[in-house]
Amino acid sequence: MKRDARGSWLLAAPVLALLLWCVVYPNVTIIAGSFGHGLGYWREFAHSPSDREALVTTLEVAFGSVIAATAVGLPLAFLLSRIEFRGRRFLQAVATLPAALPPLVGVIAFLFLYGESGVVTRAVQRGLGLSEPPWRLTGVWAIIFVHAYTMYVYVFLFVSAGLERLDATLDEAAAGLGASTPFRLRRVTLPLVTPALAGSMLLVFMSALGSFSAPYIFGGGLRVLSTQIVASKLNGAMGMAYAETTVLAITAVAALVLLRWFERRRTYALTGKGSTTRIALRGGIARVAPLLAAALVFVLILPHAMIVLVAFARDGAWTTQVLPPHYTLENFTRLTTDPRLWIPVRNSFWMAVLATVANIIVCFVAAYLIARRRFRGRGLLQLLVVLPWAIPATAIAIGLASTFDRNAPAELRILLVGTFWILPLAYFVRGIPLVTSAVEGSLRQMDPSLEDAARGLGASWWLAMRRVVIPAARPGIAAGATLAGITAVGEFVASIVLYTHANRPISMEILAQLRNLSFGTAAAYSVLLILLVLIISIAARMLGGRPERVETIPTA
Amino acid sequence: MPGAPRLSLDALTRRFRDKVAVDALSLEIGTGELVALMGASGSGKTTTLRMVAGYEPPDSGRVWLEGVDITNRAPRVRGFGMVFQHYALFPHMTVGENVAFGLEARGVAKADRASRAAAALANVGLAGASPRAIQSLSGGEQQRVALARALVIEPPVLLLDEPLSNLDPNLRRTTRNELRAMLRRLGLTALFVTHDQEDAFAVADRVALMDSGKLLQVGAPEELHDNPASRAVADFIGRATFVPGAYDGRTVTVHVAGTATTLAARAPSSLGQAREVLAVLRPDALAFAPDGSGWAGVVTDRRFAGAQLVYRVRVDDAIEVELQSTNRDVREGDRVAVRVVREPVPVVAV
Numbered sequence: 056m057k058r059d060a061r062g063s064w065l066l067a068a069p070v071l072a073l074l075l076w077c078v079v080y081p082n083v084t085i086i087a088g089s090f091g092h093g094l095g096y097w098r099e100f101a102h103s104p105s106d107r108e109a110l111v112t113t114l115e116v117a118f119g120s121v122i123a124a125t126a127v128g129l130p131l132a133f134l135l136s137r138i139e140f141r142g143r144r145f146l147q148a149v150a151t152l153p154a155a156l157p158p159l160v161g162v163i164a165f166l167f168l169y170g171e172s173g174v175v176t177r178a179v180q181r182g183l184g185l186s187e188p189p190w191r192l193t194g195v196w197a198i199i200f201v202h203a204y205t206m207y208v209y210v211f212l213f214v215s216a217g218l219e220r221l222d223a224t225l226d227e228a229a230a231g232l233g234a235s236t237p238f239r240l241r242r243v244t245l246p247l248v249t250p251a252l253a254g255s256m257l258l259v260f261m262s263a264l265g266s267f268s269a270p271y272i273f274g275g276g277l278r279v280l281s282t283q284i285v286a287s288k289l290n291g292a293m294g295m296a297y298a299e300t301t302v303l304a305i306t307a308v309a310a311l312v313l314l315r316w317f318e319r320r321r322t323y324a325l326t327g328k329g330s331t332t333r334i335a336l337r338g339g340i341a342r343v344a345p346l347l348a349a350a351l352v353f354v355l356i357l358p359h360a361m362i363v364l365v366a367f368a369r370d371g372a373w374t375t376q377v378l379p380p381h382y383t384l385e386n387f388t389r390l391t392t393d394p395r396l397w398i399p400v401r402n403s404f405w406m407a408v409l410a411t412v413a414n415i416i417v418c419f420v421a422a423y424l425i426a427r428r429r430f431r432g433r434g435l436l437q438l439l440v441v442l443p444w445a446i447p448a449t450a451i452a453i454g455l456a457s458t459f460d461r462n463a464p465a466e467l468r469i470l471l472v473g474t475f476w477i478l479p480l481a482y483f484v485r486g487i488p489l490v491t492s493a494v495e496g497s498l499r500q501m502d503p504s505l506e507d508a509a510r511g512l513g514a515s516w517w518l519a520m521r522r523v524v525i526p527a528a529r530p531g532i533a534a535g536a537t538l539a540g541i542t543a544v545g546e547f548v549a550s551i552v553l554y555t556h557a558n559r560p561i562s563m564e565i566l567a568q569l570r571n572l573s574f575g576t577a578a579a580y581s582v583l584l585i586l587l588v589l590i591i592s593i594a595a596r597m598l599g600g601r602p603e604r605v606e607t608i609p610t611a
Numbered sequence: 612m613p614g615a616p617r618l619s620l621d622a623l624t625r626r627f628r629d630k631v632a633v634d635a636l637s638l639e640i641g642t643g644e645l646v647a648l649m650g651a652s653g654s655g656k657t658t659t660l661r662m663v664a665g666y667e668p669p670d671s672g673r674v675w676l677e678g679v680d681i682t683n684r685a686p687r688v689r690g691f692g693m694v695f696q697h698y699a700l701f702p703h704m705t706v707g708e709n710v711a712f713g714l715e716a717r718g719v720a721k722a723d724r725a726s727r728a729a730a731a732l733a734n735v736g737l738a739g740a741s742p743r744a745i746q747s748l749s750g751g752e753q754q755r756v757a758l759a760r761a762l763v764i765e766p767p768v769l770l771l772d773e774p775l776s777n778l779d780p781n782l783r784r785t786t787r788n789e790l791r792a793m794l795r796r797l798g799l800t801a802l803f804v805t806h807d808q809e810d811a812f813a814v815a816d817r818v819a820l821m822d823s824g825k826l827l828q829v830g831a832p833e834e835l836h837d838n839p840a841s842r843a844v845a846d847f848i849g850r851a852t853f854v855p856g857a858y859d860g861r862t863v864t865v866h867v868a869g870t871a872t873t874l875a876a877r878a879p880s881s882l883g884q885a886r887e888v889l890a891v892l893r894p895d896a897l898a899f900a901p902d903g904s905g906w907a908g909v910v911t912d913r914r915f916a917g918a919q920l921v922y923r924v925r926v927d928d929a930i931e932v933e934l935q936s937t938n939r940d941v942r943e944g945d946r947v948a949v950r951v952v953r954e955p956v957p958v959v960a961v
Contacts, residue, residue, distance in 0.1 A: 227666050228699035230686040232713035232764055242715070246703045 062516075063430040070421050071432060074439040076467060077484055081454025082304065082446065088297035088457060096294035106299065109278040113264060113303070116198050116279060120263035121256050123203035128210025129252065136218040139333035140344040147215070149352050154208040155588060156358065157545025158268040159562050160581040161205050163569065164358030165192065166272065167365055167578075169200070174361065177377045193275040201269040204358070206262055210255040217251030218244075250317055257314040261307050265447025267548040281449040285552060288453065296453055304450045311445035362585070365578035373574065386579035396576075399564035400583060406475075406560065407543035407591075410482035414490040414539045415532055421487075422494035422531070423524065427506070444488035448481075452552035455481055475558045481549040486539030493538065497531025498524070537595040541588045616675075617642040617800045618663070618768050623672035625658050625824075632658045634824035635672065640768065640802055645794055647811035648804045650821035651847075656804045657772055659821070663802065664770055665689045676767055687716070692761025696773040698753045700745045706732070706756050707741030713764035731763040732756070735793070751782050758790075762797070769794070771803035775810050787813045808848060820844055836893075840879040842959045845891045852932040853889040856958070858882070863890045863958050867906045868927045875955035888958040894921060896953040897934035899941065905950025908932075913943050924949050 089096050100106050135147050153161065168175050170192045179189050192200075221244065229239045267281040274282060280303040287296035366386055368379030390396050421440050425433060443451060459471035459480075471477040505527070509519035547562035554563050561584050568577035616639040625633040633655040640646050648656040661667035663674055665686035673682045681689055692713065700709050710728040711719075719727070725741070732740050735755040740748075748756060754774060761769055774790065775783050791814045794801055805811050811818045812832040819829040827847075828840040839845035842853065856865035863876035874890065882888065908926035919935045926932055926949060934949060941947060 222697075222699065224695050224697065224699040225701060227664075227686065228693065228695055228760075229701075229712065229716070231664055231666075231689075231691060231693045231770075232716055232760065233687045233690050234712070234716035235687060238716055242712070243701060247701075 060430050063424060063428045064432075066420055067424050067428075067430060067432055067436060070417060070424070071436060071439070073417060074421075074436070074487070077455075077480065078439055078442055078487070080467065081451070081458040082442075084458045085297050085300050085304070085450070085454050088294065089301045091294050091297070096298045099295060100298040100302070103295075105278055106283065106295075109280050109283040109299070110302065112195060112277060113279045113281075113306075115195050116202070116266070116270070117260050117263040119195065119199040120202035120206055120266075121259045123199050124207040124210050124259045125252070125256055127203055128207035128255070129214055131207070132211045132214035132218060136215050137333055138344075139335045140341060140348070142345055142348050146348050146352060149355055150211055151208050152355055152359065153205050154212075155541075155585070155592075156205065157541075157547070157562070157581075157584055157588065158205065158266075159272075159547040159565060160362060160545065160584060161358060162201055162268045162272045163565065163577060163581060164362050165201050165204070167361045167574070168357060172375075174377055177375075181377060193273055194277055197273040198266070198269045198277075198279075201273065202259075202263050202266065206259045209258045209262070210252070213251045213255035213258075214248055217248040221247055253317045254314055257310055257317065261310045261314075261445060264307050264310065265303065265449060265548075267447075267449055267551075271551075281447060281548070284449050284453060288456070288552065293457065297457070300450045300453045304446045307445045307447055307450075308442075311441065359585070362578050362581045365574055366582045368575045368578070370573045370575040383575075386575040387582075389576065390579050390583065396564070399559050399561045399580070402558050403544050403546075403560040403562075403584075404587065406479045406482060406558065407540050409479040410486055410543045411490075411536050411540045413479075413483045414486040415536055417483075418487060418490035418535065419494055419525075419528060419532065422491045422498055422528070425491070426495045426498035427503070427524075440491040441488050443484045448485060448546075448548035449552065451484055452481055452549035455484070455549075456552055472553070473555055475555075477553045477555075478546075478550060478558055478560065481553055482539075482543035482546055485542060485546070485549065486535075489538040489542065490532070490535035493535030494528050494531040497528045497534075501527040533595040533598055537592050540591045540595070544587050544591065545584050616640060617644070617677060618802065619675040620659070620663065621673045621675065623659065623662055623669045623674070625655075625662060625667060626670050631824050633662065633669075636821075636824070636826050637672075638819055638826065638829065640800060642800055643798050645791070645799075645801045645814060645816045646803075647815035647818045648802060648821060649808060649811045649818050649847075650806065652806055654821040655824040656806075656821050660693075660770055660772055660802065660804045663768075664691050664693050690764060690766060691768055691770050692764050692766035694754075694757045694761050694769070694771040694774050696776060698757040698777075700753055700756060700760070702745050704745070705741065706737070706743045706745065706748070709745065709756060710741075710760045710763055712760060717764070727763055728759075731759040734762065734797070735759045736789075750777055750779075751786060754778065754786065758793075762799075767800070769799050769801040769803075771801060773804055773806070775805065776807070783810075790814055820847060822847075837957060838877055838879060839891065839957055839959055840881055842889060842961075845957065845959055850894050850933055852892045852930065853959075854892055854930055854932075855961070856888055856890045857886055858888040858958050859886075863888060863956065865890050867930060868908075870906065872906075872951070874951055876958045877955040878958045882958070882960055885960055887961050889961055891957040891959060892932055892951070893953075893956075894933045894935040896951055896956060897932055897949055898952045899934070899936055899938060900948040900950040903948045905948045907946065907948055910941055910943050910945045910947055913941065 131150060135143060135150065156164070167173055169190075170176065171188050173192070176188050176190065180187075183189065225243055225247070226239055229243045234242065265281055267285075270277065270279040270282050280299055284296050284299045284303065287293070287299060365379060367382045367384070369381040369383045370386065372381045373379040390400070418440070421436060424430070425437055425440070455477060456472055459469060459477065461468055462470045471480060501524070505523050506519050509523045510516070514522070545562060546560060547566075550560050550562055551566075554560060561580050565577045565580045568580065618640040620636055620638045622635045622637055623633055624631070624635050636655075636659055638646070648659060650656045658667060662669050665684060669682065673680055675681065676689070701712065704712070707725065707728050710731055711724040714724040714727060729738070729741055732738060735758050737752060737755055737759065740752070740756070745753070745756070754777070758774070775787055778786055787810055794814070803814065816831065817829060818832055818835055820827045820835065822843055828835060828844045830838075835844060835848050839848060845851050845853070854865045854867065856863040858876060858878065861876065862873050864871055864873045876890070878888070906926040908924040910922055911925050911931060912923040914921045919937055920939060921933060921935055922941060923931055923933050924947060932949060
């Protein structure tokens with residue numbers, strides 16, 4: 056596929072320049088900053104007991120989260136794709152609910168449920184007649200507990216998809232050759248979903264590594280790298296923050312390299328005749344299964360339900376009772392009538408819109424170049440678009456904060472810190488990998504000869520683009536923009552580093568209300584956030600059609 | 612049929628929602644016999660095979676293996692090796708591990724497994740292929756590995772689902788001859804599904820022709836060709852022109868362009884006392900008559916088909932026959948005479 060290399064470069068140059076400027080440059084600034092005193096900051100980092108503790112705890116949290124998320128997600132994926140019972144499809148949909156909760160909201164829900172004065176904690180305490188709460192939601196275990204809930208979805212989705220893709224005749228062939236169900240599981244099914252499982256485990260590892268919300272809220276005195284970075288910055292110890300950020304980012308990028316390696320090994324793209332065989336349950340188990348499933352649904356929905364419940368609780372009235380005693384609409388009326396309280400909602404909405412629109416334009420070009428063109432620099436482009444995905448949000452924020460903190464055109468710096476524009480830029484950077492990979496997926500499904508056919512029929516490049524390529528990419532654009540929009544509207548981790556009072560987003564206001572012990576108001580904001588997420592998803596679905604629609608006629 | 616039935620299908624029926632995929636199908640397969648289940652796609656042949664293997668439960672009917680009812684046995688207990696259309700080779704295992712899989716499932720010791728797998732591979736002409744990766748195999752090699760994997764467990768009946776359909780035409784021709792030779796040499800009993808009559812005729816001792824879930828006719832290939840039980844069978848097997856005629860129990864009289872021609876006829880027993888029939892004129896039963904005797908007609912089409920040419924000749928306003936000839940001199944538009952050179956001709960019910 057040799058194409059006009061100059062045309063590709065004309066498109067690629069501005070995209071590459073933009074990515075180098077707002078993705079690579081800030082990271083270079085961080086690494087350079089960490090060597091600001093020669094090896095001074097690094098020596099300090101190596102000798103600081105709190106940094107050593109943060110590094111060890113970060114790894115503990117990351118590995119613990121992988122184990123916990125796998126322990127929940129793997130069996131659930133097998134149960135829901137291999138066993139047939141009433142309500143299976145519904146449960147499959149419900150099982151992905153935790154992913155729709157903005158990270159900070161999920162953490163707060165856990166606080167309301169399982170915190171020291173949480174509903175479940177108090178119910179158990181009362182039920183058993185204990186004088187003390189049966190547990191405390193602090194430390195490594197609390198963080199892993201929250202991560203298990205929010206991150207098992209990755210394992211569940213990856214493994215479920217792997218199982219769906221699995222050629223059912225392989226299982227049939229194994230059965231026909233005399234293999235029992237456990238033997239088939241061990242020798243055929245598990246090895247075939249291993250690449251998907253490994254990929255999802257690495258994804259959990261990377262997410263847990265950079266996780267900020269749970270350690271920040273539940274950590275207590277506990278230090279992890281991401282919170283340590285923010286603390287160093289607040290204390291003005293920027294050199295230490297740079298060293299810490301470098302360590303965190305490098306660990307994450309190493310995990311990414313490993314992930315890519317696993318993805319390249321995922322070569323078993325097989326399809327064949329034969330439907331997925333699901334084991335139909337009979338007898339007593341068949342009657343118990345829906346009950347167990349219902350219990351599971353309850354547990355999964357509980358955090359969402361709790362947020363909604365608290366949003367209607369009167370602020371200050373919920374003290375020692377199991378459930379909030381008084382209910383009211385005033386949290387919502389206050390939110391919508393007090394302009395001071397409405398500002399964060401407006402801010403989050405517009406900043407998310409700006410970031411997502413920029414994502415759509417830049418990432419479409421990037422995805423088009425990656426999926427459809429061959430040119431020198433394509434590998435670099437591929438690397439640059441995934442980089443913000445691997446680098447934890449805290450590191451991205453520190454990078455932007457230290458790069459765009461002054462006007463210095465000769466150094467390609469402009470002053471953005473303290474202005475409205477720094478947060479949309481951070482959201483944009485975080486959205487790049489999401490939108491690019493979704494659009495790239497859609498474009499790869501398109502029959503490559505369609506664009507050539509359009510050009511052969513006399514269409515100009517732009518007409519072919521507008522009438523053939525962009526329509527083919529639409530499901531990917533919709534899916535990617537949904538993900539980016541959802542992430543941006545609830546963004547917390549980069550925001551806490553970069554926000555100003557004038558452009559404070561919802562997440563910062565939720566945090567402020569929590570500190571104020573105005574739980575009802577915090578929950579009302581959270582409900583609003585969930586509603587925004589819903590509206591974005593529905594709008595994208597209506598604009599882009601079903602994301603999973605295949606746009607080309609399958610051949611052979 | 613050599614020997615007592617090895618496998619017997621007794622009124623097998625399978626419905627999918629409101630559609631009957633297999634309708635009360637009964638079939639017996641003798642020990643050492645090679646039977647082809649043939650039909651167009653959607654005729655129910657693969658569903659039948661899957662019911663035999665145990666992948667699909669029948670709604671009614673039974674499957675017997677050497678006199679034992681196995682209808683409710685799980686696939687892994689039945690132990691029929693099956694060769695799948697797309698081979699279903701395990702992509703994460705080597706060729707040797709694939710072939711040894713059935714033995715591994717049976718707890719055969721590793722060394723024994725390896726030697727038996729190697730022997731099975733040698734049997735299909737792939738000696739020494741054990742350490743190779745599945746991805747490195749050609750389509751024909753994959754097919755043979757799938758065969759070896761099924762053979763190594765010494766199945767009571769070997770089942771094959773369109774085993775040749777993924778091979779290119781030349782490879783397909785040689786592979787089907789090898790397949791038959793090997794099945795014969797090993798004395799195997801096999802049931803295989805195909806939509807291709809050349810495959811079926813080349814490999815099978817008997818062919819069971821299916822349509823819409825029903826068995827139309829079972830018999831040796833020549834029998835299906837020369838003595839079709841119905842118009843549908845005659846239509847599916849080979850090429851034919853159907854000419855209406857009157858049957859008197861021994862001969863059929865057809866009227867072509869006003870001339871009555873009486874031909875020796877062979878009717879299926881199901882025809883009974885019918886008088887109005889269709890005579891089945893095969894291209895190889897017709898020839899040009901250089902002396903001008905027979906039916907006069909005009910050549911409407913001439914097609915080169917290798918050793919022979921296929922001509923279409925309009926002999927009547929309503930009748931166009933097809934005939935094979937080695938004569939290359941006839942052109943489109945030529946006036947010719949055509950006559951029946953092979954009798955008896957098959958007749959079928961209208």
